[in-house]
Amino acid sequence: MKTGYPPDPTPHPGGSCGRTETAVNGFNSSLEVSQPPPPEPQGQLLGGFDEKAYLSAKQLKAGDDPYREHAFNLQESDRLGGERAIRDTRHYRCAALSYDADLPSTTVIITFHNEARSTLLRTVKSVLMRSPPSLIQEVLLIDDFSSDLEDCQLLAQIPKVRCLRNSRREGLIRSRVKGANSASAPILTFLDSHCEVNTDWLQPMIQRVKEDHTRVVSPIIDVISLDNFAYLAASADLRGGFDWSLHFKWEQIPIEQKMARSDPTLPIRTPVIAGGIFVMDKSWFNHLGQYDTHMDIWGGENFELSFRVWMCGGSLEILPCSRVGHVFRKRHPYDFPEGNALTYIKNTRRAAEVWMDEYKQFYYSARPSAQGKAFGSITERLSLRRKLNCKPFRWYMENVYPELRVPEQAAVASVLKQGGLCLENRRTDGLILTECRSIGVSRPSSQKWELVEPLIRQQDLCLAISTFSAGSKVKMELCNAKEPRQKWKPKGTALLHMVSGLCLDSQTPAGPLAVAQCRPLLASQVWEPQVVT
């Protein structure tokens, strides 16, 4: 089995979604902080809200570690105050685009647990300042049981801002669902509580969703430095990906797609989204089953949502003309009541068990400690998947994320035994059932098989039927996981050809073997894979 996965478990935001400086280009930190704030009609924007009092009531005390409470430099954040100018990081061609005059409005949902006042206020104010007012129906804050009740209550004095508070800690997943259920606009926009949205961030996203309500769209997520709060442009050539341990990562757009991009303002298809910042039609969100509300606190919901959107008829994209800054941190500044590792395992296990079909085995090999850990009942989510008639994970692998390599299983070669005999591929006679042989201590390669669903392979040759009817001879041909004649699946003790519904049968042991109507336990259809070295 392939190794080299990240240490297990790795439920860490810094490791998983922190953009490294290599993913950042063209930054200039001093530029953005020194620009004068734009002339905003403050009173109008903030209503009766007293920004100064709000911010000064809770600031870092002299001598305190500025990183302790929030895992970013609070002193720097506080120094910036409630708003600042940031550089427009979009490609210059974005500024020339135009959007429909009658775009639908949105509810901006921001869940938070003990967020710093200055970062939270900048998030809210940047939304109010940098969005066309007609598009913002409301900003809905969900206070996930923060220690200070007033954080949220006071902000609700700002026009258009509402605040809901959980009476116990729920985590970001259930908090967002609560927000969605209370939202009054037809479009939902999710944001983390330490963001700053950039020029014209909203219109491109709402436009794409208006044109096709099954699209779920996100911006390019710029980096706000956790040390000096510089606003840094992120690379526009990245999309969301993951490895088999369900560890999110940014990755380069595949080269063919990159070459085909004549226009840098076009959307980028992405296999998964980072999770925190996206726009989605509210009816589509509800139709697709919102979120899995049995996931706790943090993590995994972005995979679950991404698989579900793709597999159940929607799509995910990153819009390069929309930019939102986010403070990427290296650790969680809050506690996990059940522990960080167990929570991540529970959440990702639920995503894997519901959505990944036979591919979940790769998740378990990459994260062995997940086996046997509690993840609750998934009955409801499985019936949701059935009700929505979603495609198999194999479809997702083939059509959405073919770049995700299935771990090499070459190491697990088996003989396929029947009684005391073995399946063998002879160059002269084709596929036969014959005595199991060994050369010295090892088997001849002609009797070694790799069962990598749906393929039964020998090097680059795969077992295939010739026609789809009973009696069809089986032969070896070049592997192609999309070729229906090559699709097999172990079923009980039989080897089922998935498309014809027939089973591998050895009634003509001298070969070539054929497929026949499945008859469970018929001796000539019982195959026993036995791992060999």
Ligand code: LR7
């Ligand atoms: O118990 C909690 N309750 C909350 O309301 C824990 C967190 N939260 C809030 C928190 O205040 C914040 O607003 O939830 C939001 C996300 O938590 P962060 O900021 O601690 O997490 P993160 O930025 O590392 O999280 C990324 O992955 C998460 C997986 O569950 C979520 O999907 C986050 O929304 C996501 N953030 C982003 O996608 C922003 C870009 C970062 C990346 C990649």
Ligand code: MN
């Ligand atoms: Mn965040």
